[in-house]
Amino acid sequence: MRVLLSIILLIVFNSVLSGQQFTIEESIELGLKNSKDLKISGSKVSSSQAKISEVNSQMLPKLSLSASYTRLSDIPPFEIITPLSPNPIKLYDILLNNYNFKLSLQQPLFTGFRLSSLKNAAEFNSKSFEVEYDEEVNNAAFNIYTSFWNYFKAQQILKLVDENLSQMELHLEDTKNFLDNGLVTLNDLLKLEVEYSNTTLKKIDAENSVELSRAAFNKSIGIEINAPSTLHSKEINSSQHEYDFDEILNEAKQNRNTLKSVEYKILALEENIDASRGGWFPSIFLFGNFYYSNPNPRILPPEDKFNDTWDIGVGLSWDLWNWGFTSSQTRQAEETKYQAELLLSKLNDAVEMEVYQSYLNYKKSLEKINVIQKSVEQAEENYRITKEKYNSQLATSSDLIDAEISLLLGKTNLTHALVDYELSRLALEKTIGRKIY
Template identity: 25%
Template sequence: MINNKHLAVIICLLTTSLFFAQQKTSLKLKEAINLAIEKSNEVVLANTKVATKKLELQSVKNNLYPSLKASGQYYRLTNASVDQKNKSTGSSSIPTASPKVNQLMLAQINASLPIFSGFKLRNSIEIADNMYKAENALAENTKEEIAVKVVEFYAELYRAQKSIELLNENLKKSNQRATDFKALEENGIIARNDLLKAQLQIAKVQLSLDEASKNVNIINYELITLLKLPSETQLFVDESEFKNFEMINIPKDESTALLFRKDLEAVRIQEKASENNIKLAKGSYYPNLSLVAGYTALSLQNVVTVKNAINFGLGVSYDFSSIFKNNTEVKIAKNKALEIRQNENLLTDKIKIDVKNAVENYNLALKQNLVYAQAVEQTSENYRIVKDKYDNGLSDTNDLLEADVEDLNAKINQSYTKANIVEKYYQLLSVSGQLTQTINASKN
C-alpha cells in the first residue's frame, strides 16, 4: 500500500506536470510572422514553384548548346541479292558470282548547332526568364498574404483572450452580487424577482465566457497549424504587442501600392513575357539555319565497307505552310498579351479600392479608440452612480444590471480597439505591399 508520504510526492509530480503541460507560450507578433514566412505550407509551395521556374529557365538555356547524337544499327539480311556492275576495259564482260550478303552494320554520329531560328531561341529564353521573375514576385506576394494572415489571427486571439479576462472579472462580480442578493432576499429586503435577475445575469455572462473560450481554442489551433507548432501549444498574446506600438511608413494613397505591390509586379512581368511570346510566334515565318557535321561507318558484308566518312555543312529548313498557318498563332499570342494588360488594369483598380478601404479603416480605428476611451470613463462613472443610488434605494435592479452590462461592453470594446489599430495598420501596409519590408526593417 502506498503510504501518505509517497502519495504526497506523486500528487506533487502530477500537479507539476499538469502545470507545465498547460503553460501558455508567449510568441511576439514579428516572431510569429517570420515563423509563418519560413514554415507555412503556402510559402513552401510558392518557393517550390519558383524553383521549378528556375529549372525551366535552365532547360530552355540548354538549347543553346549543340546537339550530339550517336546511333548504330545492325541488320540481319535474308537472301539479299546484290548486283555488282563492274566496268571493264575489254569488249567482253566476265560474269561474276553474286556475293553472299547476310548482314548490314551502320554507325553514325551527328552534331548540330543552331545559328538562326527566327529569334525563337532568344525569345524562348526571355519568356522563361520573365516567368521566373514573375513567379518570384508571386512568392513575395504570398509572404505578404501570410504575414497579414498572422496579424489577423493575433488580433482575433488577443480580442478573445481579453474578452475572457474581462468576462471572468465580471463573472466574479456577478456571483458576489447574486450571493448578496440571496442574503437580502432571505431577509425579505428585496423581492425574489431581483435575485432571479441577478442569477440570470450570471448565466448570460457565463454563456459569453464559453463563447470566448471556444473562439480562443479555434483561433489558437488555426494559428499553431499555420506556424507548424506542436498541437498542444497554447499561445498567449501579450498586451504589450498592442501598447505603445510604433507605426512607420503609413501610406496615404495608392501611389505606394502601385509601386510596391508584388502581385502587380508579377502581372507586369508576365506582360513582358507575352510580348516575347508574340515575337516567338512570328519567328515561324523565318527559316531555320544550323551548322551540321557527322561521321558515318558502314559495312555491307562481302560488298562494301565505308570508314571515316566525315561530313559537315549548313542545314536549312523551312515550313512553307507556316506562311498561311502561323498567322493564327500570332493572333492568339497578341490576344493573350491583351488579356494580361486587361488583368493589369483590373488589378490596378482593385488595389486602389483596397488601399482606400484600408486607409479609411485605419483612420476609423484611431477615432474609435478615442471614443471608447471616453466611453469607459463614462460607463464606469455611470455604474458607480447607479450603484450608489441602488444602495440608497433610489434605483432598481434593472438599472444596476444595465449599467453593469454597459460598463463591461465599453471595457471590451476599448480592449478591442488596441488590437484593431495594429491590425488595420498592418492591413494597410499589406495592401500597399510594404508589410514584410517594414517587418524586416524593424528587425535591424
C-alpha cells in the same frame, strides 16, 4: 534517482499540458515556415528557373548517338560479264549483317530570333513568379496576424466575462446579506441571480470562441489543431499613423507585387510575339556526323569489318509557305498580350479601390477607439457611482445590473475596436505594398 526522474517527468508533463507560448514574431516565423501555400509558390519559382535552363540548353550544341543492326535478305551476288571472260566476274560479296553507329553534333546558328526571345520570356516569367511569391508571403503573414489577434481578442473577452462574473458573485453575496437584514427584497436577489446566469451563458460562448480561435491560430502556424497553444502579446498600440491618400495610392501602384507580376508577364508575352514571328525566317545550323559501320557504305567495295567516316556541313531550313501557320501563332500571341494589358488596367483600378477602402477602414477604426474609450470611462464612472449607491441602498439591483452590463459591453467593444484597428492598419500596409512581416 527515482525522485529526480519523477520531478523531471512532472516538469515536462506540465510544460506539455500548459502548451507552448507564442509571440507575434514567433507565430509569423513558424507560420511562414510551415505554409503550404508558400511551398507551392516557391515550387513555381523553381519550375520557372528550370524553364530558363531548358531554353538555354536549346542554344548549345546537341550531341546524340544512334545505333542499329539490320539483317538483310539473301540475294544473288552482283556480277558482270565481259567479252574477255567466259565466266561472270563477281565484284564483291553480299554482306547480310549491317552494324551502324552514328555520333551527331548539331549547333543552331540562327533560329529567326526564336530561341533568344524564348529565353527572355522565360526570364520575365521567372521574375513574375518571384514577385508573386513575395506577395504570397505578405498574404500568409497577414492571415497569421489575423488569426493571432482574433485569438487574443477571444481571450480578452473571456477574461472580461470572468471579471464580470467575479464582481457579480460579490454583489450576490452583499445582496444576500442585505436580504437577511431586510434591506432588499427577494426580487432584487432574483434579478441578480438571473443576470449571473445570463453572464455564465456568455462565458460558455466566450470559451467556445477561444477554442475556435485557438484552432484557427494553430492551423495558421502549421501545428496540430487541438494543440494547447497560448499567446504572449503586448498591448495594442493605438497611436495614430499619418497617411496621405494620394501618397499611399502612388506607393501602392509602384510597389504592389500583384501589378509587378502582370507587368513582367506582359514583357514575357512581347518576347513570345517575337518568338512566334521567328517562323518567317530561315533556321541555320551547323552539323557534323561520325560514322562507325560494318560495312561502311562509303567504302567500296563493301568490307565485312568496321570502318569510320565523318562529314560536316551547314544546313538551312525555311518554311516558304505554311498556310498562315506562323501568322496565326503571332496573332494568338498578340491577343494574349492585349488581354494581359487589359488585366493590368483592371488590377490598377482594383488596387485603387482597395487602397481607398483600407484607408477608410483604418480611419473608421481609429475614430471608433476614441469614441469607445470615452464610453468605457463613462461606464466605469457610472458603475462606481451606482455601486456606492447600491451599497448605501440608494440604487436598486436593476440599476446595478444595468451599470454592470454597460461596463462589460463597453470593455468588450473596446477590445473589438483595438483588434479591428490593428488589423485595419496591417491591411492598409499590405494594400500599399509594404512588407508586414
